[in-house]
Amino acid sequence: MMEWLFMDIGSTLVDEEQCDKYRIKETLKQEKAPSRDEFVSRMNFYATQNKDAYKCTLKEFGLNKVKWNCDYEKLYEGTYEVLELLHQRFKLGIIANQVLGTEKRLYNLGIRCFFDLIVTSAEEKISKPDLKIYNIALNRANCSPSNAYMIGDRLDNDITPAIKIVMKTIWVKQGWGGMGSLDELPKKPDVIISNFTDIINYI
Numbered sequence: 001m002m003e004w005l006f007m008d009i010g011s012t013l014v015d016e017e018q019c020d021k022y023r024i025k026e027t028l029k030q031e032k033a034p035s036r037d038e039f040v041s042r043m044n045f046y047a048t049q050n051k052d053a054y055k056c057t058l059k060e061f062g063l064n065k066v067k068w069n070c071d072y073e074k075l076y077e078g079t080y081e082v083l084e085l086l087h088q089r090f091k092l093g094i095i096a097n098q099v100l101g102t103e104k105r106l107y108n109l110g111i112r113c114f115f116d117l118i119v120t121s122a123e124e125k126i127s128k129p130d131l132k133i134y135n136i137a138l139n140r141a142n143c144s145p146s147n148a149y150m151i152g153d154r155l156d157n158d159i160t161p162a163i164k165i166v167m168k169t170i171w172v173k174q175g176w177g178g179m180g181s182l183d184e185l186p187k188k189p190d191v192i193i194s195n196f197t198d199i200i201n202y203i
Helices: 017-026 037-050 053-061 079-087 102-109 131-141 157-162 198-200
Strands: 004-007 091-096 117-120 148-152 167-174 191-192
Touching: 017 037, 017 053, 037 053, 037 167, 053 131, 079 091, 079 198, 091 102, 091 131, 102 117, 117 131, 131 157, 148 157, 157 167, 167 198
Parallel strands: 004 091, 004 148, 091 117, 148 167, 167 191
Antiparallel strands: none
């Protein structure tokens, strides 16, 4: 029986488009930076290879990482209402690569009340796709992998690790992660949706 729904945050629940625009703009202020079109084109390429688009593009051009600005984060439209419905039927958890302060940001976004468990990379000192962070979450939830879904936008960080430990998976094709390719996956996601709010039609 399905008991838990675990979720990523960025580009799954939270629309990061303005955050990305700000970070790219600040990144391109560096000396020897390419044009914006060239930088974004390479990000697109790496995204289709199931890689971290920003980090790989930084490395290619020899640029320094710009700190993430959480001030531009916002919920995707309809996310609050869908979480409210899901929380009536399941326990909800977070498994995410995030900077410190995730719980406070979820409070500020108005959705902390829906989550029974929050496991993030900054607090645990372990990042996805390391399976350890998934096992930490499942152990704390006292839930077997077969009784849990992992929901996220990144095939490399969210879907592939969850498949390896036999969780059910839902790929949300939003943000850069939504440009990924299924060709290299050991198994296809159980559900593929274009918007987080579509999840209500499958669960």
